[in-house]
Amino acid sequence: MATAEADVGVIAEGGGEPAIVVDGLEKRFGTVEAVSGIGFTVAPGETFGFLGPNGAGKSTTINMLCTLLRPSGGTARVAGHDVVAERDDVRRNIGLVFQDPTLDGYLTGEQNLRFHAELYGVPRSVTADRIRQVLEMVALWDRRGDRVETYSGGMRRRLEIARGLLHSPRVLFLDEPTVGLDPQTRASIWEYIDRLKRAEQITIFMTTHYMEEAEYCDRIAIMDSGRIVALDTPAALKAEVGEDRVRIQTGDDKAALAALRDRFGIEAALHEGVVTFSVPAGEEFVPRLFAELGVAISSVSVSRPSLDDVFMAYTGTTIRDAEGSANDWMKLAARGRR
Numbered sequence: 001m002a003t004a005e006a007d008v009g010v011i012a013e014g015g016g017e018p019a020i021v022v023d024g025l026e027k028r029f030g031t032v033e034a035v036s037g038i039g040f041t042v043a044p045g046e047t048f049g050f051l052g053p054n055g056a057g058k059s060t061t062i063n064m065l066c067t068l069l070r071p072s073g074g075t076a077r078v079a080g081h082d083v084v085a086e087r088d089d090v091r092r093n094i095g096l097v098f099q100d101p102t103l104d105g106y107l108t109g110e111q112n113l114r115f116h117a118e119l120y121g122v123p124r125s126v127t128a129d130r131i132r133q134v135l136e137m138v139a140l141w142d143r144r145g146d147r148v149e150t151y152s153g154g155m156r157r158r159l160e161i162a163r164g165l166l167h168s169p170r171v172l173f174l175d176e177p178t179v180g181l182d183p184q185t186r187a188s189i190w191e192y193i194d195r196l197k198r199a200e201q202i203t204i205f206m207t208t209h210y211m212e213e214a215e216y217c218d219r220i221a222i223m224d225s226g227r228i229v230a231l232d233t234p235a236a237l238k239a240e241v242g243e244d245r246v247r248i249q250t251g252d253d254k255a256a257l258a259a260l261r262d263r264f265g266i267e268a269a270l271h272e273g274v275v276t277f278s279v280p281a282g283e284e285f286v287p288r289l290f291a292e293l294g295v296a297i298s299s300v301s302v303s304r305p306s307l308d309d310v311f312m313a314y315t316g317t318t319i320r321d322a323e324g325s326a327n328d329w330m331k332l333a334a335r336g337r338r
């Protein structure tokens, strides 16, 4: 695992003080060790994803970083401040978008934001402009005067993201920001997050069960049973797990199999008229293949191991199992009751 090297690399490139530094962080609940001495660093402007099966310790970790839960051991600094000794400084510099909605349904979108601005001491002179800016960012400016109880689930999430950004935090924490939303709404929320990243210099720390969301992250930590079992870029994690699969259709499959063996030392297989084999860097290999195989190729495809393969390799479970868990349903049911 390339944990330490990957960390140092990103910090050196990003320059400046890290947005988050975690060292030996622990949390015990009675006899349950929810988080067992984890360590990592997040660079300014990075989108850092936390993945793991149910009960891995993701929420416990994010709660400690947000100062909502006191660590049992170790240290964590967020936006340059210690989460225990400088709790208020941490709070001023972070935005939260959590699983359980905390919007007031009887208030309009704009009133919810005004209330939050007062709570966070956003200067009166900038509040109106800032509210407009964040509402436009999540495409809710036109609906600002409507009560939140009339909003769809996706609109509420977007409003929560806008609220999390209102006081211009340096680090935005998103705890499963799209859980329970349909795929289109999830995709549109990611569009907004992407737009936000381009508009404001902000570090994003998020947990998710969804692999396609993990793909948006600059780096991912996979957590299992309170420990970080893998930490790297999505591409590096996939590369570690396995080689690329190359599939070719040729004018003469037997000759192609022989040429692959003789010229490249590759043992390929033939399945339903498709010659298939694995190489470390498929896209770089394809030009060589065309130049040197000596057999006509009519089609070629290269596929990478997916993050699902990575998750499976490190946790022994598929992310889909984790995704469709009873726990998610409980969260959804709890939301429905509100």
Ligand SMILES: Nc1ncnc2c1ncn2[C@@H]1O[C@H](COP(=O)(O)OP(=O)(O)OP(=O)(O)O)[C@@H](O)[C@H]1O
Pocket: 029, 032, 033, 034, 052, 053, 054, 055, 056, 057, 058, 059, 060, 061, 327
């Ligand atoms: N307040 C608490 N009291 C006792 N045990 C807790 C508490 N909060 C969490 N735990 C336990 O700590 C472990 C980690 O839980 P945590 O919620 O952090 O996991 P998670 O990775 O966020 O899971 P999920 O994906 O289901 O949200 C679990 O065994 C859980 O039961």
